Each structure stands twice: as C-alpha cells, then as structure tokens.
Amino acid sequence: MLSKYNITMQNASILPTLIQSQASAYGHRAAILYRDDDTATWKEISWEKFAQTVSRVSASLLELGVGVQENIAVFSQNMPECLYMDFGAYGVRAVTIPFYATASEMQVKYMVSDAKIHYIFVGEQSQYDTAYRILKIEHSLRKLIIFDPAVQKDPQDNVSLYFEEFLALSDGKDHSDDIQKLTSEVQPDDLANILYTSGTTGISKGVMLTHRMYNAALQAHEGALPLSDRDLVMNFLPFTHVFERGWSYLCIRTGCTLAVNQRPQDILQSLREVHPTCMCAVPRFWEKVYAGVQEKINTSSPVQRRMLEDALRIGKAYNVDYKMKGLVPPLALKMRYLFYEKTVIALLLKTLGLERHNFFPTAGAAIPTAIEEFVRSAGIMMIAGYGLTESTATVSCDRWNKPISLGSIGRPLNGVEIKFGPNDEILLKGDTITKGYYRKAEITAMAIDDEGWFHTGDAGYLRNGELFMTERIKDLFKTSNGKYIAPQMLESKFCVDRYIDQIVIIADQHKFVSALVIPEYGLIEELARKMHIDYTSRDELCSSPDIVQFIMDRIDTIQQDLAPYEQVKRITLLPEPFSLEKGELTNTLKVKRAVLNEHYKEQIDKMYEE
Numbered sequence: 001m002l003s004k005y006n007i008t009m010q011n012a013s014i015l016p017t018l019i020q021s022q023a024s025a026y027g028h029r030a031a032i033l034y035r036d037d038d039t040a041t042w043k044e045i046s047w048e049k050f051a052q053t054v055s056r057v058s059a060s061l062l063e064l065g066v067g068v069q070e071n072i073a074v075f076s077q078n079m080p081e082c083l084y085m086d087f088g089a090y091g092v093r094a095v096t097i098p099f100y101a102t103a104s105e106m107q108v109k110y111m112v113s114d115a116k117i118h119y120i121f122v123g124e125q126s127q128y129d130t131a132y133r134i135l136k137i138e139h140s141l142r143k144l145i146i147f148d149p150a151v152q153k154d155p156q157d158n159v160s161l162y163f164e165e166f167l168a169l170s171d172g173k174d175h176s177d178d179i180q181k182l183t184s185e186v187q188p189d190d191l192a193n194i195l196y197t198s199g200t201t202g203i204s205k206g207v208m209l210t211h212r213m214y215n216a217a218l219q220a221h222e223g224a225l226p227l228s229d230r231d232l233v234m235n236f237l238p239f240t241h242v243f244e245r246g247w248s249y250l251c252i253r254t255g256c257t258l259a260v261n262q263r264p265q266d267i268l269q270s271l272r273e274v275h276p277t278c279m280c281a282v283p284r285f286w287e288k289v290y291a292g293v294q295e296k297i298n299t300s301s302p303v304q305r306r307m308l309e310d311a312l313r314i315g316k317a318y319n320v321d322y323k324m325k326g327l328v329p330p331l332a333l334k335m336r337y338l339f340y341e342k343t344v345i346a347l348l349l350k351t352l353g354l355e356r357h358n359f360f361p362t363a364g365a366a367i368p369t370a371i372e373e374f375v376r377s378a379g380i381m382m383i384a385g386y387g388l389t390e391s392t393a394t395v396s397c398d399r400w401n402k403p404i405s406l407g408s409i410g411r412p413l414n415g416v417e418i419k420f421g422p423n424d425e426i427l428l429k430g431d432t433i434t435k436g437y438y439r440k441a442e443i444t445a446m447a448i449d450d451e452g453w454f455h456t457g458d459a460g461y462l463r464n465g466e467l468f469m470t471e472r473i474k475d476l477f478k479t480s481n482g483k484y485i486a487p488q489m490l491e492s493k494f495c496v497d498r499y500i501d502q503i504v505i506i507a508d509q510h511k512f513v514s515a516l517v518i519p520e521y522g523l524i525e526e527l528a529r530k531m532h533i534d535y536t537s538r539d540e541l542c543s544s545p546d547i548v549q550f551i552m553d554r555i556d557t558i559q560q561d562l563a564p565y566e567q568v569k570r571i572t573l574l575p576e577p578f579s580l581e582k583g584e585l586t587n588t589l590k591v592k593r594a595v596l597n598e599h600y601k602e603q604i605d606k607m608y609e610e
Contacts (some may be wrong), residue, residue, distance in 0.1 A: 006228040010221075010253045015192060015214055016090040016183045018253060023051035026229075026255055032080050033232075033259040033274065035266075042259065042274060045080055057088025058179045059170035064119065064143070068093045068182070069191060071115040075108065075131055076123025077101040078260050081147040081163060082239050083248070085121055086193075090211075092182045095191045097206070098240040100587035102580050105130050107204065107587075109138065111196055114206065114439065118142045121163075125151050132157060188212035194438050195242055195389050206438030207389045209242075214249065216431035217392040220413040221250055225383065226400045227278070229255030231358055234276035236267050236285070241588060243363055246393035247280040271353030278357075282364035283371060283492070284589070286382075289352065290374050291498045291520070298498075311344040315377035324376060326403040345378055359383050359400065363409075364588070366469070366492040372406055385410050386469060390447070390454055392432040396467045408466040418462070419453065423473055426460050427453040475593075477507040483565040485513060487593075490559075490566065497554050499523050502578060504591055505568070506604055514570045514607040516600055517551060518577045524551075542573035570607040574600070 013021040022031070025047075032045040066072065072094055074085050082098070089096045097115055099108055101123060108130055112120070120135075122128045122144055128151045135141050135157075144160040146153070153160055161169075192214055194206040233251045235258055237244035251258055256278075261270045267285070297308050318337035322329040329337070349355045359381040367384055375382045385397035386409035395418070397410035412418050417429040433454050436444030448454050460469040471486040478484055487505035490513070494503045502518035521538065524547055528535060535541040542548075552571055559567045578584040584595050597604065 006230060007223065007226055008228040008230075008254050010218060010250075011255065013253075014186065015087065015211060015249070016093075016186050019047075019051045019054045019087045022252065022255060023047040030257045031252070032083070033257060034080050035260075035262060035270065035273075050084075053084045053167070054087045054091065055176075055179070056167045056170060057084050058091035059173065059175040060166050060168075061088060061092050061094060062175050062178055063169040063173070064166075066092060066094050066119070069095055071095045071097055071117050071194065073097045073099055073112065073115070073117045073120040075099040075101070075103065075120050075127045076147055077127075078235055078239050078262055079123055079147055080260055081121070081123075083252075083258075083260075086239075090186075090192060091179050093186055093190055095194060097194045097196070098238075098245070099196075100238060100240045101127060102587050103130075104583075105133060107196075109134050110204065111206075112138055112141055115194060116140055119145065121145045121147065122151075124148045128153070128160075132160070135159075186211060188215070193245075195240070195245075197389055205440055205443060207242075207434050208436060208438050209389075209392060209434065213392045213432050213434065214246075216415055217246060217394065217413075218250055218253055220415045220432065221394065224397065224399060224413065225250075225361070226359060226381075227251070227254050227256065231256040231277045232274065232356070233258050234267075234271060234274055234279040235260045236264065236279050236281055237364075238264075238587075241364075242389040242393045243280055243282075243361075243387065246387075247361060251278075268352075272351075273353070275353050275356050278359055278361075280361040280363075283362060283367045284365070286362065286371050286375055287368070287495055290371050290496065293348065293374070294498045295523075307344050308348075311340040311348075312374065312377045314340055315345060315379060316373060319376045319379060320373055320406065324404045324406070341379055348378065349380075354380065357381070361385055361397065363387060363394075363397075365590075366488055367407075368492045368496045369406055370496045383410070384408065386458075386467060388456060390434045390456075391416070391428055392434075394432075395426075395428060402465075405463075405466055405468075408463075408468050409460075410467060411465050412467060418467070420461065421453070421455065424459040424461060424470065425473055426456045426458045426467075426469070428456060429453055477505070478509065479507055479513070479565065480509055480511045481565065485566060490562075490568070493562075494555060494558055494568075497558060499527075499551055499554060502591075504578075504593070504596055506597075506607070510608055512569045513565075513567060514572075514604070515555075515568045516596065516603065517571050517573050519547075519551060519573050524573075538575040542575045548573055572600075572603045572607060574603070 011021055027048055028046045030044040031047040031050040033042045036043050072089055074082055074096055076082055086096050120131045122131050128146055131144050132154055145166045146162050149162055189210050189212055191208055192211050193209045196204045196206050233256045239245050259274045261267055297305055314336050318329050318333055357380050361383045363385040383398045385394055387393040387395045394413055395416055396412045398404045399411055415430050419427050421427050429452055457474045458469055459471050459473050460467055472488055475487055476484050477487055485507040490505050491503050494500055499520050500517060501520045504516045507513045528541055531546060533544055533546055555568050584592055
C-alpha cells in the first residue's frame with residue numbers, strides 16, 4: 001500500500017501537449033496496460049509509444065481533412081485507442097464525442113445528426129454493425145474507422161478503414177509544423193468534448209466541455225488527493241462517463257500507469273490480475289463487494305465467521321470511529337486492528353486483488369451508510385465525492401488529510417463556488433462549470449440563470465465545510481396523501497440487503513410506498529430448496545408467497561427507523577432484471593422510472609388494489 005503522503009505534482013501542460021510532455025519525462029515507463037485476451041496477459045504501452053501514436057492520430061486526422069473544432073465520434077468500449085483518439089484530436093483542435101458502447105441505434109443516429117458528425121471511430125463488431133447501418137442512411141457520415149482488427153466489415157462497405165490503415169494515411173508525410181501551429185492556437189474556450197447525458201428525464205443533451213474547464217478541474221485537484229506517479233490505476237467505468245474521463249486525465253497528468261479494463265463484467269478478474277492501488281467506482285461496485293463478503297461470512301464455519309465479524313467490528317472502531325474523525329485511536333484498539341489488518345483483512349483484500357490499495361474515489365449515486373462503513377472498516381480509503389457532467393466531474397470530494405463524516409460528499413474543490421437556492425438546491429459557478437448544452441439554447445437558459453449560476457437539481461447543505469446531499473429535487477415523489485418521498489435515498493438503504501439485487505421505489509401519486517424488487521436469484525433459489533418450496537419457473541418462484549414474505553420481512557427490518565409514510569408497504573418480485581435492451585436503464589445503468597412505470601403497470605396497479 002502506498003503512503004497517503006506520496007503526492008506527485010501534476011504536469012501543468014494543457015491537454016493538446018500533455019502526452020508529449022509526459023513522454024519526455026517518463027520515456028519507456030509504462031503509461032497504459034491492456035489485457036491481450038489471446039494470451040491472457042497484460043501488455044504495456046510506454047509513454048513514448050503513447051506519444052508517437054497520438055502524433056500519428058493527429059497527422060492522420062489532418063489527412064482526412066478534419067477541421068478546427070470539427071466533431072468526431074468515438075463509439076467503443078474502453079480501449080487504449082480511445083485515449084489515442086482523444087489526445088490526437090486535441091492536438092489539431094478537433095472535438096471528440098464519446099458514445100457509450102451500449103448506445104442503441106436510435107441514440108447513435110440522434111447524436112450523429114445533432115452534432116453533424118462525419119467520422120465515427122468504432123470499437124468491436126456490435127458498434128461497427130450499428131454505425132454501418134447509420135452510415136448507409138446518414139449522408140453527412142463519411143467513414144468509419146475500426147479499432148478491433150477482428151471486426152468483419154460488410155461486403156458492401158468500401159469506405160471504412162481499420163485503425164492501422166487510418167494511422168498509415170499519414171506515413172511518410174510531415175505534419176509536425178501544422179500540428180504545432182494548431183496546438184499553439186488552442187483557445188481556452190475551444191470545445192474539447194461534447195458528452196451526451198443519459199437521458200433519464202427526457203431527450204439526451206450534449207454537455208459542452210472546454211479546455212478551460214478541464215484545465216481548471218485538473219488544477220483544482222492538485223493536492224486534494226494522495227495520488228502519485230507510483231500509482232497503478234485500474235480503469236473500470238466507461239471513458240464516456242465524465243467521472244472516469246476526468247479521473248483518467250488526472251491520472252495521466254500525474255504520471256500514473258493506467259490499466260484499461262475493456263469489459264465491465266471482467267473487473268473482478270482484472271483486479272486480481274493487476275492488483276491496482278486506485279480505481280474510481282460507483283457505489284454499485286462496492287455494494288457487490290459487500291454482498292460477496294456477507295455471503296462469505298454467512299457460509300463460513302462458526303470460528304471463521306466470528307473472526308471476520310470481529311475484524312470488521314474492530315476495523316469500524318479504529319477507522320470509522322477514530323481515524324475518519326481525525327482522532328488518535330487508543331493503543332489497545334490500534335494493536336488489535338493491526339493484528340486483523342495483517343491477517344483476516346489482508347486475506348480478504350488479497351482475494352479481491354485490493355491488497356495494494358491506496359485510495360478509491362466513489363461517486364455517481366448515494367453511497368449507502370452500511371456500504372461506506374464496510375469499505376472503511378476494511379481499511380480502504382474511500383474518497384466519496386459529488387459531481388456532474390456539467391461540472392467536469394468533481395464538485396466536492398473527501399480530503400484524505402481532514403476529518404470525514406459518514407454520509408458527506410466531501411469538501412468543495414478550490415475554484416468551485418456553491419450557494420443554495422430555493423428548496424436548498426445546490427447552485428454552482430466557476431471555470432469548471434459548463435456554459436451550456438450543444439445547440440440547446442432554451443434548455444441551457446433553464447439550467448443556468450441570469451446571474452450565471454448552474455442549477456444542479458440536487459438539494460443539500462454545508463456543515464463544517466463538508467457538503468451533504470439530501471435529495472434529487474426532480475426525483476421527489478409526492479404521495480396522494482401529500483407526503484414527499486425521496487426514492488433514491490430509500491433505494492440505497494434497501495439495496496445493501498444480500499437478497500436484493502435491485503429495487504425501485506413506487507410512490508408518486510399513490511397512497512403509500514411500494515417497490516419493484518429484482519432479487520438475487522441464486523440466493524432465493526437456495527432459500528426455496530431449504531424451505532421445500534416447489535417451483536417450475538422463475539416466475540413461479542418470484543410469485544411464491546413465502547419468498548415474497550421473506551423479502552418483505554427483511555425490508556421491514558431495514559426500514560424500522562423510517563417515518564411511517566416512507567415505509568414500503570408492498571413489493572413485487574420480478575423474474576427478470578431491468579435491462580438496457582428493453583430501454584429500462586440508461587447507459588450509466590440508472591433506472592428510467594417512466595419506462596418502468598409503463599412496462600410494469602399491471603404489477604404496480606395490482607399492489608394498489610384494495
């Protein structure tokens with residue numbers, strides 16, 4: 001584990017020159033690791049190789065005729081090529097627009113049309129197939145460039161290029177003077193990216209991110225995180241997500257080695273293979289880790305169970321009750337913790353691949369208290385934070401060298417102004433805040449008021465320098481009895497139960513709170529065997545009164561401290577998880593409540609029958 005005092009000053013270069021500058025500093029050191037699935041090994045890309053490829057991308061973009069501030073799309077899962085494209089485009093003042101690898105054909109078509117895109121860089125076969133169908137009908141779209149050489153092109157496709165063919169466009173041609181001139185002409189308010197939001201509440205909007213915003217955000221993190229060029233950082237979230245994008249740029253600017261995890265479902269394997277020191281994640285990742293540890297505790301022998309439970313109990317006392325608050329633990333507690341840290345906790349972390357942990361930024365949704373306590377009890381430095389696409393990621397984050405309160409979302413970054421509007425809405429100003437949405441003047445005017453304050457839609461408050469979020473104002477439900485319900489708060493409370501995989505609160509304009517529950521199917525199948533419940537299908541299992549009552553009893557235990565009007569009164573177990581394919585989730589895996597209300601209208605109505 002790295003010491004929290006190991007901090008490397010960031011390279012102050014702007015994005016268009018950053019990779020070349022880091023190559024001069026670090027040369028043959030590994031900048032990027034990626035997994036070669038054919039050999040099941042992780043391979044290195046040096047800073048020098050990274051810089052060379054970025055320069056070739058810039059030159060080849062000029063060969064294609066890409067102009068200043070022209071929009072280019074990257075439609076791919078995480079790959080090193082995504083980073084080559086970003087920084088290569090910045091070198092010629094082009095704008096990259098990342099699409100989620102799971103984006104539907106309709107979403108891609110909308111973004112291509114909205115941003116007037118001529119070139120799409122695609123990752124694997126599924127992205128190529130989707131983009132090629134659009135290529136045939138969108139006349140503004142000229143060419144696809146394919147990252148994965150294994151992709152099979154359509155027999156009629158005579159315009160698309162593989163990435164190596166694209167790079168070869170500039171071979172033997174010297175564009176260094178042109179690139180240097182364009183780089184020197186980069187303006188702070190040039191667009192760097194347009195990031196299209198997930199669209200949970202309506203049409204997708206393109207958030208404009210400028211070079212000024214990125215530079216301000218990166219500088220604001222200076223000294224805020226214990227990050228150094230010795231850190232090995234696992235990439236987990238999509239580069240399309242502003243959290244991962246901003247975090248990765250910060251790591252690159254600090255000189256860290258970035259291990260690119262190509263597929264989210266491989267992350268646990270990747271952690272065990274790479275043993276990273278840092279990784280940014282959403283609470284859902286830690287909820288899964290927590291559920292796995294709870295399952296291990298429940299299936300262990302009595303002696304092992306007591307050891308694990310005692311280790312976490314002592315870990316909580318040491319880390320949560322003392323260290324997080326900036327207090328010095330008693331010597332006896334410290335000695336007991338050090339014993340568990342070197343034995344039980346060390347073994348637990350090693351099985352996860354986290355034994356070299358430094359710190360782990362976590363944001364994107366509310367962090368359930370039980371999850372935060374568990375992570376910190378295991379000695380992992382979770383850095384809770386808050387941010388939006390419109391704020392270039394971070395608005396606030398925990399400070400490793402200041403007291404931390406459970407439930408807070410950290411301390412505001414330097415340069416980010418915060419005030420509170422009606423209903424305690426968090427309002428933002430500063431160089432990291434977007435000037436608006438691409439080609440959406442009316443929506444921009446609704447989000448940014450006449451005084452320049454961006455309205456987040458989140459309610460919160462400051463206490464002792466820490467920011468706390470209370471609710472998502474737009475998501476508040478009002479029951480037919482006039483009571484307001486914050487669904488995300490309730491959902492984060494219930495989802496820590498190991499028998500619950502996903503839960504969605506239903507309450508708006510209804511007389512009481514109910515919920516749609518995706519159970520952990522493996523656990524309820526095991527439970528059915530123990531309870532001698534016969535079933536022939538998952539539908540039948542989820543409809544079993546005994547199983548439903550079992551889950552309801554667990555929910556009742558969790559919600560004892562809630563007000564009566566907040567408590568879930570009825571539930572429905574669903575036999576299939578919510579999915580992207582059915583349009584029930586956004587690309588960032590947030591639920592689309594309006595779609596769920598439509599898809600499960602029959603089940604919802606049944607819960608409110610007298």
